[in-house]
Amino acid sequence: MAGNMSKGIMSNCITDFQALKEFNIVSHAGPAPKIQEVIWSFPPNGWIKANTDGAARGSPGYASAGGIFRDSSGGIKGCFSLYLGIQSSLFAEAIAAMHAIEIAHQNHWHNFWLECDSKLVVDAFNNHHIIPWKLRNRWYNCIYFCSLMNFRISHIFREGNCCADKLANFSLTSREDHWWDKVLLAPGH
Known part of the structure; x- marks a missing residue:
């Protein structure tokens, strides 16, 4: 009843x-x-797109950051994986985004699209106080670099950001920083 x-x-x-x-x-x-369908989108012609992610085992805990750069045909321009020691997950996500912006600036990629699965990092482009104080100077430098290029920031759900996730987790295991200029695929892939 x-x-x-x-x-x-x-x-x-x-x-x-x-x-x-x-x-x-x-x-x-x-x-x-x-x-909701989650699909990674190619950047427009003449643009470079970076997908970034941070990883932390605990918050704070061992943390790392990763990112992958692709051109308009989906070709890989490079990948990174950074070990960050003991940090928070927001610290790791912010470092991943900042490192990608710095690489774009160094490579003179004037049309740059940053995509990450941290809504907080995306929101930080409108509210700089979200960024931890110990990263603020670096953050402001990155904001300046963004002002020198055609810059776009967007959020993607983590299901569409698996390459950056794997790169971030790679340094959690290796505890080393890595840069790859190209990716070699296994036969049959």
Whole structure:
């Protein structure tokens, strides 16, 4: 009786539905999950796109950052993976973004698109106080570099940022910094 009066929502599981039906309890199915397609997009012609990610095992904990640079055909211009020691996850995400901007500036990539899965880092471009104080000078330098180029920042869900995620996690294991100019794929890939 109490089940029929309940306004609670059940999980959308067939076994729960069958059990409730056996007891003649009216079920209130929850809303269907929202499915959103996550696809990495190529940058426009003449642009370089960097996807970055930070990783931390604990916050603070061992942390690292990674990023990958691609041109408009999807060709890889380079990749990095940095070991950061004991840091917070926001520190790692911010370092990844700043390192990518610095590389873009050094390489004179004047049309640069930065994409990361940290909404907080994306928001930091409008509110610099989000960035930890010990990174602020470097952050302001990067903001200046961005003003010298056609710069775009966007958020991507982590499902679309798996290459940067793998690069960040690589330095968590190796505890070393790495740069790759090209990526060699295994035969058949």
